[in-house]
Amino acid sequence: MGVFSISAALAAGEKKGYFADNDVHVTLEQVESAEQQFRDFDAGNYDVLQTSWDNVVNYRCNASNDLGRTLNVLADFALDLGMGLSVISPPEITSLEAVRGGEVAVDAPNSGYAYVLYSILEKAGLRRDADYTVVSSGSVAERYRKMTDGYAAATLLSDGLEVLAGQQGMNNLADESALGLPYVGSVAAWNGDWYDENRDTALRFREAYEAALAWALEPNNRDEAADLIANARDLHAPDARRVLDAELGPWGLARDTDITDETARAVIGLRKQYNGFDADPAVNPYGDLSAFFVNSGA
Structure with missing residues (x-):
């Protein structure tokens, strides 16, 4: 599984035995960027991804993506609601303006x-490309590392890294609540061909993840969950607790793992707003969304 960051739920699935107990062998591998994640996914190195719903839409619809062709990537269930996506700036940048x-x-x-x-x-x-310049800088973890050195005027951080950035003196200028939209962040997404041949394994994976999620959300497990995050992400205990707080927040882990039509379309609407679709997308992103999902619908 190619992941951007290991949440308390994923860590519990691996370390508390939820995956193994449900007869699912899962290896969590850190990815460097969306482009690297999908190159390796295309090469067969990952069967399932922790990736944004928007990435699923992009690689399913647009042959203009960095691979130059569309992929049979299908969303299964929601992992989070964005994990507190926040606009982070260095100390000297104190406003969006x-x-x-x-x-x-x-x-x-x-x-x-x-x-x-x-x-x-x-x-x-x-306005994009008129009032600021966009630069590609890798995964959220990589951007966090670069921002500690004042790499850019702003970036988007999440999954507790926005909190850790504050500990480093950086500013949180706004968060995803400013969108005024329902939102789904990361989803579990499968290689469609692999899913067709291994449906039972995929179903057991979801069942195991949901059991691990329930464990991570239980208040009595808070200390152990923080320890799992500390070990999985090489964080000091206080920082791991801050990350866990973010994951348990309103834009953190998805309590309900079903992806609603409303949240799916809100994300598609953002991509449309910034001309993110080819003139003739391989899959219609504006009609029935069943072609994007393993279970024929959001």
């Missing part, structure tokens, strides 16, 4: 959460 004229760091300009950042900045009066 102050981002004007600077560089804004994203994973890839036309994938994942970049559209969230563009929308928040536009609501503040800043």
